[in-house]
Amino acid sequence: MIKLDSKVPEGKLSEKWTNHKFNMKVINPANKRKFDIIVVGSGLAGASAAASLGELGYKVKVFSFHDSARRAHSIAAQGGINAAKNYQNDSDSVYRLFYDTIKGGDFRGREANTWRLAEISNNIIDQCVAQGVPFAREYGGTLANRSFGGAQVSRTFYARGETGQQLLLGAYSSMNRQVNLGNVEVFPRREFLDVVIVDGHARGIIVRNLVTGELEKYASQAVVLASGGYVNVYFLSTNAMNSNATAAWRAHKRGAAFANPCYTQIHPTCLPVHGEGQSKLVLMSEGLRNDGRIWVPKKAGDNRNPNEIPENERDYYLERKYPAFGNLVPRDVASRNAKYVCDEGKGVGGGKAVYLDFTDAFKRIGIDAVKDKYGNLFDMYANITGFDPYKVPMQIYPAPHYGMGGLWVDYELMSTIPGMFVLGEANFSDHGSNRLGASALMQGLSDGYFIIPYTMGNYLGTEKPEKVDVERSEFKEAQQNVEENINKLLSINGKQTVDSIHKRLGHLLIDKVGMSRNEKGLKEVINQIRDLREEFWTDLQVVGNAKSINQTLERAGRVADFLELGELMAIDALNRNESCGAHFREEYQTEEGEALRNDEEYKYVAAWEYKKEGEWELHKEDLEFENVKLATRSYK
Amino acid sequence: MSEKNIDLTLNIWRQESPEAKGHFEKFEEEISPDASILEVLDEINNRLEAEGKAPIAFESDCREGICGTCGLVVNGHPHGPLPKTATCQLHMRNFKDGDTLYIEPFRATAFKVLKDLIVDRSGFDKIQVAGGFISFNTGSAPDGNAILISKELADQALDAAECIGCGACVAACKNSSAMLFVSAKVSHFALLPQGKPERYERVQSMVKVMDENLFGSCTNTYACEAECPKGISVLNIARMNREYFMAELKTGTDE
């Protein structure tokens, strides 16, 4: 049924967006206030979209399950945001940022989208500065930059280790200004549970009021999903506890194709797992790889105190294997190599951890300079682990971090449900099969501040949708659908807790659909996930009712969706008989153990259409590369 | 990591609804010193759920001390006894075998208890909506380097902007004053050249809404600074008072 039309405009790559902006419909200011728009999510993507759409005069309603819009998961981003400003005079350019991103994504992203992202990156910095985001500055008063994984230039803007917080507070403040002016209304503590489709177009949503438990219906002329990423499917990840895939998944079941679910990024610099009771994995910003050196003992099972292991008995494996990029290789490469050395038994104490060592940086730039750059991260490390990283090297290990996959969108960020746009991490768009550091913040804000304001106008101007009433049968049907699902969860009355099943799903996925995958494991895991889903629906215990705050019920609904998404991730990974970016299939590697792409057969976006539980139809969007040569990524 | 487990007695606040009368429920737990206090609650909840009993309602999200969602009063201290640490970052190695803990919600007139340890802090959003922004539309910004801002000033603004909006300052204050929170926001903008044009209007609007939302007045006891997980300085309050005074002067003279 679904037909994928990427709507990539004709013309020269560098002129596509400019021309397209000119060709799109515009709505005159007086008419804009006649349009209601729903935005689900108040992270960087949602808040920036709501602010900009509100400024234009649309009537915007924003929904978030958080108690305050400011708490969206974007707040936790540490490292920074990229832009092609070339303030450092180090040969950066829009082309270079574009090229790095396409190459970093292992040539599985859409050229036109990635170019546009690079082009817009500079406006984002200007915008944020004007809002009062206190970016790091040089003594002369100019903006400061650092370099980040996968890039050889210094193009990352930052605010200590709290860049996401400052950017989100910027977007939140702009949104609040529109609340103040009456253009935006915010509905916190509401969970989106279904999208309402009228005559084939998204025209409203059903949410659960998380305090009263009531289901509420809202109508609009367009819906924007900016609901974030899905890697909490692994149970343990760097994402906030409540990040989940439910919004995207419920939309998927209503007709939005899900693209490339198997592209999940496992971030190299996280704190190792300490025990079964652990609730999440903490990211140590990748910025640390600028000054820290990664190593393991050369000898397997070397249990000496790291400070007592002499230089010549250490293996700085990234510097050894990739002399050009060293510790700054892209995330997938860094993670996979950490796994390899640990699988060989060379991890710290023979376990799953490698050292990240700042001794050289202390000597080179001094402890104070290191403190100035990373002080809060060092403090956080000491606090969590009980070890002082100024005295002993940090221990790190890869952890699930980001989903490059997500709902399929065209060049205008519209999903395969007309009238439903998807922004930020929730869409699949710009990062191919691997995302470079400091580029998610850039994408979320680019989508929200600079793309949706134009493409929304084009949709509304072309479709001229009428207002619909929430008393229509489509709303009732959707509400009933949600109600039935909730009642089903509450009536199972089994013995297992939501967390215990989620943890088991996480173990299955990290093992078989994690840093490295193979055909046998994937086939096995598909069946195991189906069995687990069966167990979930027959033996789950959800205490309480739906009439008030019930956090177990909230989590149960999300885990139910994860159990379906997990299966699709494995199916997608099994379908893709090649290795690319974060998707590493053991059967497809070079003699040196590097990812081996198969451009002939797999140079496409895999967009899955939901048929019924456990059944999907694959649609392919062929990727055309007119401006870059498909090269083998090499960071040697 | 992983020394030997410790035994603790936890008295945890239970309250079915805003109207209900609450009480402490006692739990005896054997705990890993590497666990965070929220992970201890996770464990208890998992057990309660397995037994078909209602789990303890509490909130958290990032568990990295940045989102401001978590917030428990532990032994009388908002965010617990460790300075400059949010609840989610409070690890059990800070307690000794045999210790007794009292765990309660952030209490304040302006923060209604919704259930168990969950409170309503939406008053903070209302204050922000009143004026916590720079009036500036998307798309017309000059180049980021067009305004030079000294490193010192940028750092100072960031010191204030780091506030995570958790509400510990309010819970710590005997008057339930939100001055530390509001002054952090006012300072962030007032320090930067971009925020100067609206500085007086901003402080007046924010203070007005603060007063309307049941936050009390500041009597300079500085309990807020001591409990703030980000170490937001009370100097911000002094700065805000100055801003407010100047604003009143301006509007008073009807310029």
Ligand SMILES: Cc1cc2nc3c(=O)[nH]c(=O)nc-3n(C[C@H](O)[C@H](O)[C@H](O)COP(=O)(O)OP(=O)(O)OC[C@H]3O[C@@H](n4cnc5c(N)ncnc54)[C@H](O)[C@@H]3O)c2cc1C
């Ligand atoms: C620890 C960490 C550090 C990071 N550091 C960096 C970095 O340095 N640089 C970088 O570029 N990227 C970084 N990232 C990635 C980046 O932070 C995220 O990809 C990005 O912030 C996602 O933004 P978003 O707006 O798409 O979603 P989010 O910020 O996740 O927001 C999602 C919103 O949707 C709402 N929502 C979701 N589902 C529902 C529902 N069903 N109903 C109602 N509301 C819903 C939530 O309430 C929330 O408001 C980091 C990520 C992590 C985990």
Ligand code: SF4
């Ligand atoms: S000032 Fe401190 S205690 Fe108060 S809300 Fe901000 S971070 Fe929390």
Ligand code: FES
């Ligand atoms: S959970 Fe985010 S600050 Fe504690």
